[in-house]
Amino acid sequence: xxxxxxxxxxxxxxxxxxxxxxxxxxxxxxxxxxxxxxxxxxxxxxxxxxxxxxxxxxxxxxxxxxxxxxxxxxxxxxxxxxxxxxxxxxxxxxxxxxxxxxxxxxxxxxxxxxxxxxxxxxxxxxxxxxxxxx
Amino acid sequence: xxxxxxxxxxxxxxxxxxxxxxxxxxxxxxxxxxxxxxxxxxxxxxxxxxxxxxxxxxxxxxxxxxxxxxxxxxxxxxxxxxxxxxxxxxxxxxxxxxxxxxxxxxxxxxxxxxxxxxxxxxxxxxxxxxxxxx
DNA sequence: CTGTATCCGGTGGGATACTG
DNA sequence: CAGTATCCCACCGGATACAG
Numbered sequence: 001x002x003x004x005x006x007x008x009x010x011x012x013x014x015x016x017x018x019x020x021x022x023x024x025x026x027x028x029x030x031x032x033x034x035x036x037x038x039x040x041x042x043x044x045x046x047x048x049x050x051x052x053x054x055x056x057x058x059x060x061x062x063x064x065x066x067x068x069x070x071x072x073x074x075x076x077x078x079x080x081x082x083x084x085x086x087x088x089x090x091x092x093x094x095x096x097x098x099x100x101x102x103x104x105x106x107x108x109x110x111x112x113x114x115x116x117x118x119x120x121x122x123x124x125x126x127x128x129x130x131x132x133x134x
Numbered sequence: 135x136x137x138x139x140x141x142x143x144x145x146x147x148x149x150x151x152x153x154x155x156x157x158x159x160x161x162x163x164x165x166x167x168x169x170x171x172x173x174x175x176x177x178x179x180x181x182x183x184x185x186x187x188x189x190x191x192x193x194x195x196x197x198x199x200x201x202x203x204x205x206x207x208x209x210x211x212x213x214x215x216x217x218x219x220x221x222x223x224x225x226x227x228x229x230x231x232x233x234x235x236x237x238x239x240x241x242x243x244x245x246x247x248x249x250x251x252x253x254x255x256x257x258x259x260x261x262x263x264x265x266x267x268x
Numbered sequence: 269c270t271g272t273a274t275c276c277g278g279t280g281g282g283a284t285a286c287t288g
Numbered sequence: 289c290a291g292t293a294t295c296c297c298a299c300c301g302g303a304t305a306c307a308g
Contacts (some may be wrong), residue, residue, distance in 0.1 A: 004236065004240075005272085006240070007240060008180055008181055008239075008241055009178055010243050010247065011177055011181070011239060011243050012177075012181065012244070012249075012304090013144060018246065018250075019174065020173070020194060020251075021286070025175075025253065025256055025257060026249050026250065026253055026256075027168060027170070028168075028199025028230030029166050029256055030167045030173075030245070030246075030249060030251050031165075031167070032168070033160075033164045033165070033168060033245075034161065034164050034165030034166070034167060034168040034169075034193045035168075035300080036161070036299095036300075036302095037227070037301095039152060039161075039164075040152070041152065043145055043146075046142055046144075046145055047142055047145070047146065050182060052269080052270090053269070053271085054246060054270080055150070055270065056180075064301090064302065064303075064304095065269095065270075065272095066272080066273095066302075066303085066304095067300090067301065067302070069270075069271055069272085070300090072308085076263065077260055077263040077264075078256050078259055078260060079255060079256060079258070079260075079261065079263075081269055085270095086137075090269050090308095091269050091270045091271080091308080092269075092270090093269085093270065093271095095293090097214045097271085100252060100259070101253055102138065103248055103252065104248075105141070105142075105145060105233070106138075106141060106248075107244055107245040107248045109141060109144050109145050110244065111164065111167075111241040111242070111245060112145070112164075112240055113144065113147075114148065114237055114238075114240075114241045115160050115163050115164060116147075116152075116160065118237065119159065121213060121234055122159055122160075122163055122212055122213060123159060123236070124213070125211070125212055125213025126159070126211055126212060126213070126232070128213075129146055129210065130211075132296060158286070169280075169281095170280075170281060170282095171281095185289085186289080188289065188290080194294070198281090198282065198283075198284095199289095199290075199291070200281090200283085200284095200291085200292080200293095201280090201281065202284075202290095202294060203290075203292085204280090204281090219290095223288080224288090224289050225288080225289050225290045225291080226289075226290090226291085227289085227290065228290095228301055244306095268308090
């Protein structure tokens with residue numbers, strides 16, 4: 001387990017690069033983590049392998065066709081998932097994770113666990129803050 | 135190094151929890167990663183320790199007073215940074231990372247490195263996608 | 269089945285000017 | 289110095305209806 005100081009050194013290089021993120025691309029990749037359905041899609045494809053639109057929808061509670069399509073397009077655009085259109089009638093399209101997509105899944109799991117483990121602290125912090133500012 | 139299958143198991147638990155994220159709090163915590171200035175602030179406080187508003191501003195190229203204040207409030211609300219108002223004239227306020235904030239920094243560094251290391255692939259994926267859809 | 273078009277509210281990000 | 293007020297635009301998330 002590295003010291004916090006060693007971690008800051010790594011953080012330094014990372015944050016310098018993110019500061020020089022002229023076109024905002026790196027930040028937009030990270031933004032996938034905060035998007036409503038991106039994580040669910042990546043996870044579903046990680047577990048399910050190659051899935052069709054309707055199959056993914058069935059695994060994401062509450063998602064609409066529109067939002068699922070938009071989410072899939074965003075992830076495809078950044079190379080995280082691959083879309084295969086069989087060009088049949090009726091339509092048949094499926095999606096799978098790319099190597100990049102698997103990398104995102106790998107990188108996100110520790111962060112997910114951390115957020116889960118500290119969810120109560122976040123909730124408490126918000127309650128305290130909102131009370132104070134009344 | 136764990137297998138991808140083992141990772142999926144961890145992913146399963148994490149994603150189940152995120153699916154049951156009724157109030158969206160967990161997702162909002164992750165959203166800090168995609169916000170324009172949050173990462174920079176967390177990093178600046180990680181490196182700089184306890185800093186005043188103007189000191190943070192000097193370390194973030196291009197940030198406006200308004201956006202820095204809003205970013206600091208959001209991070210404070212979620213318990214990631216602590217704000218100390220000395221109640222003096224002229225005003226004197228400083229900020230520091232909390233334990234939760236250090237946890238975010240720890241969790242983000244691997245992801246930052248991954249994004250940096252694959253930036254070219256993301257750019258290439260976008261180029262290919264945008265060309266294809268013309 | 270997969271996807272688009274339209275319309276809407278909320279919020280992130282920003283420019284600018286002002287206040288205690 | 290730290291923060292607020294006002295106005296702006298873009299985009300996310302969603303509801304609903306429609307199309308190939």
